[in-house]
Structures are given as structure tokens and as C-alpha cells.
Amino acid sequence: MELVAWAYSVAGELLQDVVPRRWVHVRAVAERARRAGGLFEGDDLDVLVASAVLHDVGYAPAIARTGFHPVDGALYLTELGMPERVCGLVAHHSCARGEASSRGLSEDLAAWADEGTAVRDALWWADMTTGPDGGLVDVQQRIAEIERRYGPDDLVTRFIREARPELVAAVERTEARLRGAQVK
Secondary structure, three states, X not given: OOHHHHHHHXXXXXHOOOOHHHHHHHHHHHHHHHHHHHHOOOOHHXXXXXXXXXXXXXXXXXXXXXXXXXXXXXXXXXXXXXXXXXXXXXXXOOOHHHHHHHOOOHHHHOOOOXXXXXXXXXXXXXXXXXXXXXXXXXXXXXXXXXXXXXXXXXXXHHHHHHHHHHHHHHHHHHHHHXXXXXXX
């Protein structure tokens, strides 16, 4: 099965009926990732879109193990035989490193490499410019929405504040690449 089709099948099965709002977000993030397609050659676009579709599968209760969705998703995808690169992008999406550290899961996260490439930046860009209901948002609006959703004292809020510079930088790098490539 083609990688992106496989990703949609897996994510749909896990999210569509159980966490439908997350499913809406995931599909919109994937469409946003497709917009960056002009930046990539070869398998990079398929890897990017598949990772976008799968980035939040760890929210599915059926596969939760650690309670940290990037790690839970990557663990599950690894077991399914998803390509290692996709698993790594899911594991490290949107600067997961900081939150993993706060949760005592750095060693778990270290099972997958953070590739630090333009593909990784594009995944972060797609996620951080797509709201929870699938609408396009500015990265600052997205961070503010996450802070409101979790509340001022939540671990996720503390993490997202610390990660803000890195998230904004990835979004800005991707937007500069899109402008440079004249991708709309």
C-alpha cells in the first residue's frame, strides 16, 4: 500500500470515531503539508504527508502507553513497520524534546532521531499553523490557543512557552523556503 494511503488508513481507524476533532486537525495538517510539496523531491513529500497524517495518532486511547502522544504514536507506528523516518518525525513533531524531558521520557524519545531537516520544519509548520478545528492560524495564535486549552499551570503550557522560539523559527524557515520557491 502506498505510504500516504497507509497513513490515512491507520490514522482514520484510530482517530476518526474516537477523537473526531483530532481527526479533523490531522487531515488539515496533512493538506497543509501537501502545500509544501514544491519544496521536496523524491520520497520526502510522501514522508512529510504521511507524518502529518500520523503525527497525533498517539492521542488514540487504544495505543496510549506513556501518556505522551508523540512517543505513544511512534511506538505504535514502529510496531506496525512504518518507515523509521516517519516514526522519527512523529516522535519529534513540534519540538517534543522539551516536553519529553519534563515528563521523564527523554530516553524513550531518543529511540528515534530528530532529523532536523526542512522536512521536519515543514511538519512543524503544518502543525503549528493549523488550529484544532482545522482552520489556518498564525503560529503565535496556535501557541496561545494551546496555552488557553491546557491552562496556565499545565506542563504542556510550560513546555510550549519554552519551545516558542524553536517552533517560530521552524515556521519562519519553512515560510521563507516557500516564498523562495514561490509555492503558494
